[in-house]
Amino acid sequence: MAASLTGLLKPWTPRVLLVRWSRYNPYYLEPEPRKEVYHIPETELTPEQKEERELKSVRPIKAATNSVTSSVFNDPVLSKFVNMMMKDGDKIIAKGIITQTLENMKRKQVEKYHKAPEGKKAETECNPYAIFHQALENCKPVIGLASIQKGGKFYQVPIPLTDDRRRFLAMKWMITECRDNKHRRTLMYEKLSQELLAAFSKEGNVVKRKHELHKMAESNRAYAHYRWW
Amino acid sequence: AVLRRTSQVRPLHGSGCGQQQEAIGMETRPETFSIFRTQENDPACQSEQHLGQYYTVPPSHFHTVFPHGLPPRYQQQVKTFNEGCVMVRQPALELISHLKRADYSKPTLRYLLYGVKGSGKTMSLCHTVHYCSTQGWLVLHIPDAHLWVKNCKELLPSSYHASRFDQPIQASNWLRNFRTTNEHFLSKIKLRQRYVWTKRESTEEGRPLGELVDMGVSRVKSSSDVVGAVLKELRLQAGGTEGGFRLAVAVDGVNGLWGRTTLKKEDKSPVAPEELTLVHNLRKMINNDWCGGAVIATLSQTGSLYAPSSAYLPQELLGEEGFDSMDPFVPVPVSLYSEKEFESCYLYYLDHIHFHHWLQHPHSQTEEGKKELIFLSNRNPSVLERLCAFL
Numbered sequence: 271m272a273a274s275l276t277g278l279l280k281p282w283t284p285r286v287l288l289v290r291w292s293r294y295n296p297y298y299l300e301p302e303p304r305k306e307v308y309h310i311p312e313t314e315l316t317p318e319q320k321e322e323r324e325l326k327s328v329r330p331i332k333a334a335t336n337s338v339t340s341s342v343f344n345d346p347v348l349s350k351f352v353n354m355m356m357k358d359g360d361k362i363i364a365k366g367i368i369t370q371t372l373e374n375m376k377r378k379q380v381e382k383y384h385k386a387p388e389g390k391k392a393e394t395e396c397n398p399y400a401i402f403h404q405a406l407e408n409c410k411p412v413i414g415l416a417s418i419q420k421g422g423k424f425y426q427v428p429i430p431l432t433d434d435r436r437r438f439l440a441m442k443w444m445i446t447e448c449r450d451n452k453h454r455r456t457l458m459y460e461k462l463s464q465e466l467l468a469a470f471s472k473e474g475n476v477v478k479r480k481h482e483l484h485k486m487a488e489s490n491r492a493y494a495h496y497r498w499w
Numbered sequence: 500a501v502l503r504r505t506s507q508v509r510p511l512h513g514s515g516c517g518q519q520q521e522a523i524g525m526e527t528r529p530e531t532f533s534i535f536r537t538q539e540n541d542p543a544c545q546s547e548q549h550l551g552q553y554y555t556v557p558p559s560h561f562h563t564v565f566p567h568g569l570p571p572r573y574q575q576q577v578k579t580f581n582e583g584c585v586m587v588r589q590p591a592l593e594l595i596s597h598l599k600r601a602d603y604s605k606p607t608l609r610y611l612l613y614g615v616k617g618s619g620k621t622m623s624l625c626h627t628v629h630y631c632s633t634q635g636w637l638v639l640h641i642p643d644a645h646l647w648v649k650n651c652k653e654l655l656p657s658s659y660h661a662s663r664f665d666q667p668i669q670a671s672n673w674l675r676n677f678r679t680t681n682e683h684f685l686s687k688i689k690l691r692q693r694y695v696w697t698k699r700e701s702t703e704e705g706r707p708l709g710e711l712v713d714m715g716v717s718r719v720k721s722s723s724d725v726v727g728a729v730l731k732e733l734r735l736q737a738g739g740t741e742g743g744f745r746l747a748v749a750v751d752g753v754n755g756l757w758g759r760t761t762l763k764k765e766d767k768s769p770v771a772p773e774e775l776t777l778v779h780n781l782r783k784m785i786n787n788d789w790c791g792g793a794v795i796a797t798l799s800q801t802g803s804l805y806a807p808s809s810a811y812l813p814q815e816l817l818g819e820e821g822f823d824s825m826d827p828f829v830p831v832p833v834s835l836y837s838e839k840e841f842e843s844c845y846l847y848y849l850d851h852i853h854f855h856h857w858l859q860h861p862h863s864q865t866e867e868g869k870k871e872l873i874f875l876s877n878r879n880p881s882v883l884e885r886l887c888a889f890l
Contacts, residue, residue: 342865371890
């Protein structure tokens with residue numbers, strides 16, 4: 271919506287200088303944190319990129335949030351996961367738990383690698399980021415259920431899910447599973463690493479929950495026509 | 500699985516760098532250092548040409564020389580990599596050269612390793628301890644003096660001296676580790692004095708030291724006094740000409756011996772360090788009134804009590820009393836990694852000949868990733884280790 275309105279916006283300067291608000295006038299442009307964009311020499315810019323650069327010299331730009339980095343190790347999925355784990359705005363603790371989880375997973379896999387026979391060594395995945403992404407993929411449901419009212423009763427109707435929703439559900443299930451269903455005395459990074467490694471090999475409670483959702487959707491196939499979108 | 504094993508994004512200098520003989524490595528690329536391991540596993544034979552390279556502590560030695568004393572994160576790393584590799588660095592080499600050339604008929608020299616947090620003081624101490632061990636010295640390694648002045652569950656009043664306190668658990672643990680390190684000395688050294696423990700128990704003159712240590716481990720109540728007796732005997736016999744051995748006293752976190760403790764007596768008044776038997780005896784050991792050995796100490800802010808976190812100089816951490824007791828000492832500063840050492844550490848973590856490389860993130864193997872690691876860690880060894888652990 272903001273994109274279509276940009277042509278119609280009048281030139282506007284704020285009376286009070288805005289710093290780091292979350293609601294901005296659509297006149298403001300998004301910040302660009304990636305380094306590669308700024309390294310392209312003048313000659314190789316496409317016309318759109320040239321136009322964008324000229325626009326940036328005139329328009330104000332939104333302030334970048336704290337979680338945005340130009341680091342090569344920046345991973346948007348991992349940042350989202352950290353935000354979901356965070357309680358009371360304490361990102362330091364959440365990020366610390368995630369880094370400990372990654373380290374723990376790497377150590378377990380490296381030990382498995384050393385114990386594995388020669389043929390199996392190449393198969394053990396030691397990259398914690400690859401394991402994390404694959405585990406999350408294995409936990410994402412393909413189809414979801416929505417509660418739709420028809421004739422006074424509520425029916426669980428199978429509906430397609432957007433990518434964002436699927437990713438959110440996978441992360442949410444992972445976190446609640448680790449928080450609720452594990453032994454009280456184990457630390458969070460230990461619980462998370464066990465669950466992620468299990469999900470990587472398609473075992474564990476989160477993958478089971480995904481399968482149960484799929485089964486419910488399959489059993490409620492008859493109500494699929496109640497969906498009108 | 501797609502991310503691993505892509506063609507190396509960063510060009511490795513030299514062909515197949517990694518485990519190479521020094522001579523060959525020097526010829527192929529004299530200007531860039533692509534070798535980071537050395538075959539020279541004996542600390543006595545290491546010299547300036549091995550600076551920045553990793554040598555492996557032989558696995559047979561590992562549990563005898565280092566039952567305690569290694570930093571906990573390093574112990575985890577050894578367990579994961581199945582090998583213990585130590586980098587040869589300038590402070591350790593300097594210490595070893597001092598130890599080689601010192602005159603052992605004169606009173607003991609005291610060496611103090613100091614530096615910012617995480618710069619490698621404990622690892623340099625362990626390197627020196629390995630050297631002393633291979634040379635056949637008797638090593639008295641106290642892993643952390645701060646453990647003796649805090650978090651003590653049982654504080655018994657000493658039977659030997661009325662106003663002092665005993666710490667049975669810490670003392671017996673230390674004796675057990677001491678026994679593991681110095682097995683071969685225990686039968687050779689004979690006691691020169693008779694020690695009476697209770698009305699019915701005593702250890703006669705001429706008995707081997709091993710018996711005393713075993714008694715200390717089994718009878719936990721008198722273990723602190725046993726520690727005191729052991730230290731006294733070793734001090735007396737270290738410089739002896741017949742059957743003489745060299746004694747190395749390696750203390751980590753020596754600033755804990757002077758300062759305050761967090762322990763309290765039963766009437767809630769604080770315990771001063773002098774009132775602890777273990778600390779009292781250790782201080783006598785650190786005095787330079789005996790000969791035939793060396794005292795190597797490390798300052799440590801990490802476990803210290805009531806010291807600000809930015810303090811790392813000897814004057815700040817030892818306090819007046821400690822500095823006066825340690826004075827005169829040979830200060831050995833331990834700095835952060837130089838460029839060559841950082842390069843070597845980075846290549847060690849990237850090594851995939853000995854183990855599946857530790858740095859798994861695909862971007863960490865590129866040039867920008869390396870620059871970012873330098874920026875984030877400021878070449879601090881412990882910070883770099885923690886960063887590489889999860890990358």
